[in-house]
Amino acid sequence: MTAHVAPLAVDLVSPQPERRTVLAVENLGLSLRNADGLLPIVTDVSFSIREGEAVALVGESGCGKSITASAIMGIAPDNAVITGTITLNGKVISGLSPRDRRRLCGRHMGFIFQEPMTALHPTLSIGRQMTDTLKHNLGLSQAEATNRAAELLDRVGIPRARDILKGYVHELSGGMRQRVMIALAISCGPSLIIADEPTTALDVTIQAQVLDLLDDMRRELNLAMLFITHDLEVVGDFCERAVVMYAGDVVERGLSDDVVRAPAHPYARGLIDAVPAHDDGRTRLTPILGTVPPVGQWPEGCRFAPRCARADAQCQTRPALEQHGRTDVRCWHPLEENA
Amino acid sequence: MNTDPVLSVAGLSKSFRAVKAVRDVSFSIPRGKTFGLVGESGSGKSTTARLVLRLVEPTAGTISFRGRDLAGLSSRDLRAERRHMQMIFQDPFGSLNPRMSVRDTLVEPQLVHGIGTPAEQLKTAERLLAEVSLPRTALDRYPHEFSGGQRQRIAIARALATNPEMIVADEPVSALDVSVQAQVLNLMRDLQDRHGTTMLFISHDLRVVQFMCDEIGVMYLGEIIEQGPRDRIYGAPAHPYTQALLASAPGKAGSQRARLKGEIPSAHAVPSGCAFRTRCPHAFERCTTEKPAMRDIGAGQKAACHLLDTAVAA
Numbered sequence: 001m002t003a004h005v006a007p008l009a010v011d012l013v014s015p016q017p018e019r020r021t022v023l024a025v026e027n028l029g030l031s032l033r034n035a036d037g038l039l040p041i042v043t044d045v046s047f048s049i050r051e052g053e054a055v056a057l058v059g060e061s062g063c064g065k066s067i068t069a070s071a072i073m074g075i076a077p078d079n080a081v082i083t084g085t086i087t088l089n090g091k092v093i094s095g096l097s098p099r100d101r102r103r104l105c106g107r108h109m110g111f112i113f114q115e116p117m118t119a120l121h122p123t124l125s126i127g128r129q130m131t132d133t134l135k136h137n138l139g140l141s142q143a144e145a146t147n148r149a150a151e152l153l154d155r156v157g158i159p160r161a162r163d164i165l166k167g168y169v170h171e172l173s174g175g176m177r178q179r180v181m182i183a184l185a186i187s188c189g190p191s192l193i194i195a196d197e198p199t200t201a202l203d204v205t206i207q208a209q210v211l212d213l214l215d216d217m218r219r220e221l222n223l224a225m226l227f228i229t230h231d232l233e234v235v236g237d238f239c240e241r242a243v244v245m246y247a248g249d250v251v252e253r254g255l256s257d258d259v260v261r262a263p264a265h266p267y268a269r270g271l272i273d274a275v276p277a278h279d280d281g282r283t284r285l286t287p288i289l290g291t292v293p294p295v296g297q298w299p300e301g302c303r304f305a306p307r308c309a310r311a312d313a314q315c316q317t318r319p320a321l322e323q324h325g326r327t328d329v330r331c332w333h334p335l336e337e338n339a
Numbered sequence: 340m341n342t343d344p345v346l347s348v349a350g351l352s353k354s355f356r357a358v359k360a361v362r363d364v365s366f367s368i369p370r371g372k373t374f375g376l377v378g379e380s381g382s383g384k385s386t387t388a389r390l391v392l393r394l395v396e397p398t399a400g401t402i403s404f405r406g407r408d409l410a411g412l413s414s415r416d417l418r419a420e421r422r423h424m425q426m427i428f429q430d431p432f433g434s435l436n437p438r439m440s441v442r443d444t445l446v447e448p449q450l451v452h453g454i455g456t457p458a459e460q461l462k463t464a465e466r467l468l469a470e471v472s473l474p475r476t477a478l479d480r481y482p483h484e485f486s487g488g489q490r491q492r493i494a495i496a497r498a499l500a501t502n503p504e505m506i507v508a509d510e511p512v513s514a515l516d517v518s519v520q521a522q523v524l525n526l527m528r529d530l531q532d533r534h535g536t537t538m539l540f541i542s543h544d545l546r547v548v549q550f551m552c553d554e555i556g557v558m559y560l561g562e563i564i565e566q567g568p569r570d571r572i573y574g575a576p577a578h579p580y581t582q583a584l585l586a587s588a589p590g591k592a593g594s595q596r597a598r599l600k601g602e603i604p605s606a607h608a609v610p611s612g613c614a615f616r617t618r619c620p621h622a623f624e625r626c627t628t629e630k631p632a633m634r635d636i637g638a639g640q641k642a643a644c645h646l647l648d649t650a651v652a653a
Contacts, residue, residue, distance in 0.1 A: 060516040060517065060518060061516055173602050175602055176602075203379035203380055203543065203603075204379065204543070204545070204584060204587045204588055204589075205379060205583060205584065205587045205599040205618075206379075206602060207587065207589070208587040208598065208599070209598065209599070211589075212598060230516065230517065231589060233588075233589035234589040236589075237589055270518060271517060271518065273521075274517045274518045274520065274521035275517050275520075275521070275546060276521075276524070276546040276547055276549060276550035277546065283528070284525055284528070285521035285524055285525055285550070286521065287518055287519070287521035287522040287525060288518035288521075289522075291486050291488065291519065292516075
C-alpha cells in the first residue's frame with residue numbers, strides 16, 4: 001500500500017535524492033604575511049558543493065576567486081595564512097601537511113586552468129604527463145597507464161588518441177589543449193574538479209564545445225565542480241548554484257537562476273547591467289562607477305558602498321551574509337525584486 | 340553634407356608567404372558610422388585593421404580613404420594622412436609608452452602633425468582629458484599609475500588628439516573587466532556622437548559588436564562571409580557560420596547551444612570551395628567544388644553560401 005503513496009510524496013517534496021556533500025568551505029580567510037603584517041585577501045568565504053553539482057565562483061579580477069581556489073587546492077602562496085576549514089568528502093583537509101594533502105588531493109581533485117600552455121609541461125610528451133599521473137596516483141603499470149591514457153583522450157573527443165599521446169602540447173590547438181587538461185583532470189577518478197576560467201581564452205564556438213564536454217563529464221562521472229569565471233552568462237547556462245565575490249567577500253550566494261536573473265545585491269545587479277545583452281536595443285550601458293578597491297584599501301563597512309547608489313550611513317558597518325528572499329546576501333539594502 | 344564613404348576597401352588581400360591571412364575583403368563605411376568586423380581568432384579581422392591603416396602592405400586590393408587611394412601614397416603623404424585615422428588597441432598596457440607622461444602622450448600626436456602652438460597643444464590635452472573623464476592632475480602622471488580602464492581612456496584621448504575622421508579600434512575593451520568595459524563603451528559612443536567620428540571596430544565579442552556597430556561583417560578564415568546592418572545580422576543571420584556563432588554565445592540555454600564541430604582550419608590549408616564547409620552542418624557536394632559568391636539577399640544584407648541559391652531557386 002505504501003508503495004503507491006510514498007514515491008508520489010517523495011517526488012513532490014524532493015524531486016532529487018539527497019546528494020552527498022563533496023566540498024565544504026567554511027569561514028575561509030586568507031591573508032598574506034608581508035613586512036607590514038597581515039594583508040587580508042579573502043575573508044569569511046563559505047559554500048559547499050554536492051556530487052554531480054557545478055557551483056560557480058563569480059567576480060571580476062582581484063575579487064579573490066582564484067586565490068580561494070588555490071587555498072582549496074593547497075597551492076596558496078607560501079606566505080599565506082589560512083583560517084577556517086575546508087572539508088573534502090567528510091575529511092578536514094585545511095590543516096593537513098602539504099605531503100598528506102598531496103596524497104589525498106592528487107586522486108580526489110582534478111584541476112583545469114585557463115591557460116593549458118602554462119599548466120601542461122612543454123617538453124614532456126602528452127602521454128608521459130598522463131601516464132606519470134596515472135602510475136603515481138593509481139599504481140598502474142606503464143602498459144596499463146598508456147591504455148588508460150588513450151581511453152581518456154578518446155573520451156574527451158580527441159581523435160587519433162594514440163598519436164596525440166606521442167605529441168607535445170604546443171602541437172595542439174587551444175581547444176584540444178583544454179581537452180587534454182580535462183582528460184588529465186578526470187584521469188584518477190576525482191570527486192571534485194576545480195576549473196579556473198577554463199574557457200575564457202577560447203573562441204566562442206570552441207568554448208561551447210568545451211563547456212558541453214565539461215557538462216557531460218560532470219553528469220557521467222557525478223562530479224562536483226567548482227567553476228571559476230567572470231562571465232555571468234556562462235554561469236546561468238552551466239552551474240546550478242553561484243557564489244558572487246567582491247573585494248574578498250562573498251556578497252551573494254544562491255541558485256544560479258536567482259543570482260543571474262534576479263540578484264539582490266547591487267553589485268551582482270550591476271555586473272549584469274554592465275554587459276551589453278543581445279537584442280535589448282540599449283544605446284547606453286549602465287556601468288558600475290569607479291573601480292574595485294585594491295587589496296589593503298578596502299572600506300571599513302560594506303566594501304561595495306563607495307560604488308553603490310543605495311549606500312547610506314548604515315553601510316559604514318559591515319553587513320553579514322544573510323538570507324533575503326531566495327538568496328543569501330551581504331547587504332543592508334538588498335534589491336527587492338527576488339524577494 | 341558629403342555622403343561619400345570615409346573608407347572604402349575593395350578586393351583587399353594579404354598573404355604572408357603561403358598563409359592567406361586576408362582574402363578579397365570589401366566594405367565601406369559611411370561618415371559617422373561604425374562598421375564592425377567580428378570573427379574568431381585567425382579569421383583575419385586584426386590583419387584587416389592593420390591593412391586599412393597600412394601598417395601592413397596589402398598583397399592586392401585598394402583602400403580608399405577620404406577619396407584617396409592609400410595604397411598609392413608615398414610614405415610621406417601616408418604619414419600626413421594618418422592624422423585623419425587613429426587607432427586604439429586591445430592592450431592598454433602595451434600601447435602607451437611607459438616613459439611618457441600623459442601630457443606628452445597627448446601632445447605628441449599634435450607635434451608630429453604640426454597642429455597648433457605649444458600653448459594650444461596643452462589646452463587640447465586638457466580638453467581631451469576632460470572628455471574622457473580623467474582629472475586634470477592626470478597630466479603629470481605616467482601610465483603605470485593608472486588602472487586598465489583609465490589607460491584605455493588615455494589611449495582614446497590620444498586617438499582623438501589629432502581630431503581624426505576615422506578611428507580603428509581593435510578589441511578595445513577585451514582586456515577590461517565587465518564593469519569597466521561598460522564605462523569605456525559608453526565613452527566611445529558618446530565621443531563618436533559628439534565628434535561624428537567614423538569607426539572601424541574589431542571584436543570577437545558578439546555582444547559588444549551589437550552594442551557598438553551600425554553595420555557588421557562576419558569573417559571566417561580571412562574572408563567576409565556575411566555582411567549587413569546590425570539588426571539583420573543578429574535578427575536574421577543567413578550564413579550557417581553566423582548562425583552558429585550567435586548560437587554558441589553564452590547566455591543561450593545550454594540545450595539549445597548549436598554545436599559546431601571541429602575547429603578553424605589552418606590558413607596554410609584553406610579548404611577548397613567554401614572555406615566553412617569542413618565545419619558546416621549543411622555542407623553538400625557543391626560546397627567542395629565551387630566557392631560560393633557573395634549574394635545580395637535584400638535589406639542591405641549579403642552572404643556567401645550555396646544554400647541561398649537553393650532557397651532563391653525553390
